[in-house]
Amino acid sequence: MQSKTIKIVVVSFFIFLGVVLFFYGAFLHSTEVTAQTADSPVTVIKSEPALVKDASVGGVARDKSGKIKQTYEKGEKPPETCST
Amino acid sequence: MWIQTAFLVVWLDPLGLRLHTMCSPVFHCYACPLATFACPIGILAQFSALHVFPFIAIGLLVTVGILFGTLICGWVCPFGFLQDLFAKIPTPKFDLPKFTGYFRYVVLIGTVLLIPYFFGEGHRLFICRICPAGAIEDAIPNMVSQAIAGQPIAWPNAVKLTILVLFIIAVFFVRRPWCRVLCPLGAIFSLFNRLSAFFLRFNPDKCTHCEQCHKLCEYGIQPEKTPNDLQCIRCLECTKCSPDALNLGSIFERPKTESDITINNK
Numbered sequence: 001m002q003s004k005t006i007k008i009v010v011v012s013f014f015i016f017l018g019v020v021l022f023f024y025g026a027f028l029h030s031t032e033v034t035a036q037t038a039d040s041p042v043t044v045i046k047s048e049p050a051l052v053k054d055a056s057v058g059g060v061a062r063d064k065s066g067k068i069k070q071t072y073e074k075g076e077k078p079p080e081t082c083s084t
Numbered sequence: 085m086w087i088q089t090a091f092l093v094v095w096l097d098p099l100g101l102r103l104h105t106m107c108s109p110v111f112h113c114y115a116c117p118l119a120t121f122a123c124p125i126g127i128l129a130q131f132s133a134l135h136v137f138p139f140i141a142i143g144l145l146v147t148v149g150i151l152f153g154t155l156i157c158g159w160v161c162p163f164g165f166l167q168d169l170f171a172k173i174p175t176p177k178f179d180l181p182k183f184t185g186y187f188r189y190v191v192l193i194g195t196v197l198l199i200p201y202f203f204g205e206g207h208r209l210f211i212c213r214i215c216p217a218g219a220i221e222d223a224i225p226n227m228v229s230q231a232i233a234g235q236p237i238a239w240p241n242a243v244k245l246t247i248l249v250l251f252i253i254a255v256f257f258v259r260r261p262w263c264r265v266l267c268p269l270g271a272i273f274s275l276f277n278r279l280s281a282f283f284l285r286f287n288p289d290k291c292t293h294c295e296q297c298h299k300l301c302e303y304g305i306q307p308e309k310t311p312n313d314l315q316c317i318r319c320l321e322c323t324k325c326s327p328d329a330l331n332l333g334s335i336f337e338r339p340k341t342e343s344d345i346t347i348n349n350k
Binding site for chain 2: 021031053056057062066
């Protein structure tokens, strides 16, 4: 009985942790991304869902300075599928 | 089989929604034209390359893992389902040594986390560049459509081709070779097997040591000794043992009271 209680506590903790991480990522977390334009690079704030979508088509990459940049120009259509 | 087919309808984007802002908890390439969601392993690897913590993917994997463990592998994953279909072809089937299951953790730590983090998405061993799911679900259809359209064919790299060829040979002779040896997502879910809300329950009072479960298990596990083994994909074949010593349990079950026992005895 005690082991079942411990298991319920552990499961509840991990569910809580997972849900918190998920909702934080879905609604609060954002990252600065440098978007290429015809004139000069522009920094935009992208939410994590937008970053997930861009990452799934190879639309973002990290450059040598450590900044995250879009691989396509602002206003341009993103790639259709992942480059890998 | 019907449950796996039903989930397939979810993953294959029948409505063309392409909801790639979210991950699914299964191994299905997001480059596939028939992918509803993003692949969680692809997202872990891409975010590792970007040096950004993937809260959505990790949150989803932790929540699903702690609830179900590798039940996802056995009943929900479309790539596992594909391998199950190949396993129905009547060719001789061979078992693999148990230690081969640990290669999954090497793939997870190496090609999904460390290589992208230190060398970026362009490295030849980046998981998406060698993944057979991507080869089957996207690269091959792309090559076929390029050939039909008369365009130059973009061949996958040599490592991806090699893994694909080995995988295609292996599925005829080994049950679920990708899941058993290399799948990084299965490696993550297996870590939750001993803690998950749904688990395989072994009742030693009912066990007659007939070892029927050894024969029912198609993955070389001895379920009565390690019912929530790291290698187990929770196909639940072992629960068909006649003494009924193995069954799917959950922490949500109400403990039996005296009145329940009295009603059952009546």
